[in-house]
Amino acid sequence: MKNNQTKSKRRVADHGEVFTAEREVNAMLDLVKQETERIDSRFLEPACGDGNFLAEILRRKLAVVKSRYGKHAADYERYAVIAVTSIYGVELLPDNTNECRKRLFEIFDKEYTATCKKEANEDTRQAVRHILRHNILCGDALTMKKSDGEPIIFSEWSAVNGSMLKRRDFRLDQMLEQNTTNLQLDLFGETGEYERDETGAIVLSPICEFPPIHYRRVQEYE
Numbered sequence: 001m002k003n004n005q006t007k008s009k010r011r012v013a014d015h016g017e018v019f020t021a022e023r024e025v026n027a028m029l030d031l032v033k034q035e036t037e038r039i040d041s042r043f044l045e046p047a048c049g050d051g052n053f054l055a056e057i058l059r060r061k062l063a064v065v066k067s068r069y070g071k072h073a074a075d076y077e078r079y080a081v082i083a084v085t086s087i088y089g090v091e092l093l094p095d096n097t098n099e100c101r102k103r104l105f106e107i108f109d110k111e112y113t114a115t116c117k118k119e120a121n122e123d124t125r126q127a128v129r130h131i132l133r134h135n136i137l138c139g140d141a142l143t144m145k146k147s148d149g150e151p152i153i154f155s156e157w158s159a160v161n162g163s164m165l166k167r168r169d170f171r172l173d174q175m176l177e178q179n180t181t182n183l184q185l186d187l188f189g190e191t192g193e194y195e196r197d198e199t200g201a202i203v204l205s206p207i208c209e210f211p212p213i214h215y216r217r218v219q220e221y222e
Helices: 009-015 022-030 052-069 073-085 094-119 122-135 172-176 215-220
Strands: 043-045 087-091 136-140 153-160 164-171 194-196 202-204
Touching: 022 052, 043 052, 052 073, 052 087, 052 094, 073 087, 073 094, 073 122, 073 153, 073 215, 087 094, 087 122, 094 122, 094 136, 122 136, 122 153, 122 215, 153 172, 164 172, 164 215
Parallel strands: 043 087, 087 136
Antiparallel strands: 153 164, 194 202
């Protein structure tokens, strides 16, 4: 992680941009250590910068994946991708957004290549890049709009039938509408525009959903 907590005085003045130091990142994440070590536990950083928190979360998740599945390349690959799908961020500045996506991909790719060696493949790498483009977005978490003024939309990636992923898209404002007092909300849980199932539980309605597809091919759906 970076020791330098600012890029320039101008950025601090214009945007209040100050990056969280490594020690503070780890101390804060240790407060929810159990969740950071759950492979599929979802995290949203509403002002992610270039990814100090998200990078450490991904490192922790990939360490768990390696400890459990490192001896079996196919299992490691699948669960490493699931770890990536669980990480979300919103960042106001485009350069930070791009740096965050790049940083997370490089963390994934370094561990993936070292663990899977000759079995590592470009389709999986492209799938991870695609997932990060949908999960790390340039926008304002306060207005819940992207830099182009459109609503922030996140993709939920759910593992189904082993190697398949199902994508459903949700608007952030609708997701948070009913969770103004819940500090540990389920990112795609009981919030926003919803319906109830036969048990009476609230079910959030996606604005779009896609048929399940192999995790190496998620980039085929746009």
